[in-house]
Amino acid sequence: MDLTDLHVFRTVVESGGITAAANRLHRVQSNVTARIQKLEEDLGTQLFVRVGKRLQITPAGRTLLDYAHRLLVLADEARNAVQTDAPPRGLLTLGTMESTAGVRLPGPLAEYHRRYAEVRVELHTGSPRELMAKVLAGESDAALVAEPVSDARLSSLAVFDEELVLVTVADHPVVRKPADLREASVLAFHPGCPHRERLERWFGQGGREIARTVELASYHVMLGCVAAGMGAALMPRSVLDGYAARSKLREHKLPAPFQRAKTLLVWRKDQPQAKVSALAEILTKRKRVA
Structure with missing residues (x-):
């Protein structure tokens, strides 16, 4: 299924017909009709039936409408989550050394949770080499590791001394x-x-x-x-x-x-994320206070 087709389908339902949906989407009617037909072909079922001059959604179409709404909302969330200037949301996977997790992180993570309730944090521990490898492989968004960090692909910020x-x-x-x-x-x-x-x-x-x-x-x-x-x-x-x-x-x-020894927050230079920047801000503020 194509997200654009789902968007067109939802708009047709909300608008009450092809003509109104075409006006709302700034498309010609034939394009909207073609999108609906393509979606029906992909799904192998009829989504609308014509009753007189009106389109009536079928039971299968009503079932799809709920999924279409959820998928489109999720797509918007995913789009926003990867924008550096968007509010932090989604999943933050954070690697850390065992000592940092037990002693340094409870306070900052509690503040992070209060400020960014739409972010879920997954924490895992390991050695600095393992943690940096996971960041470079895209398996972790960021990690807290002991210095030194020499890999040119990583950005780093000193957060604990x-x-x-x-x-x-x-x-x-x-x-x-x-x-x-x-x-x-x-x-x-x-x-x-x-x-x-x-x-x-x-x-x-x-x-x-x-x-x-x-x-x-x-x-x-x-x-x-x-x-x-x-x-x-x-x-x-x-x-x-x-x-x-x-x-x-x-x-x-x-x-x-x-x-x-300094503890550094590291992340990929080519993958800046709002949720990581938000964590860096909290850790930096707490460092200044300490």
């Missing part, structure tokens, strides 16, 4: 360099995690090899394992501050090159 801390069990002595750790065991996310890579560089510059890396998928689990003495972990301080058993842990500051 995280302080990173090394976390150990509470009774561990102060750690200033890798040699200060009792054991060279670390707890981290899978390869590709920027915090894991940062921790590995810190060990490398300190001249000590990591003896064992325990890969985990949750900061909550990671902190529990650190508290149990399984090793050390590097994470945003904002994650540690929200941990219920904070007294069982000790934080250690690392040297400046390893101490801070």
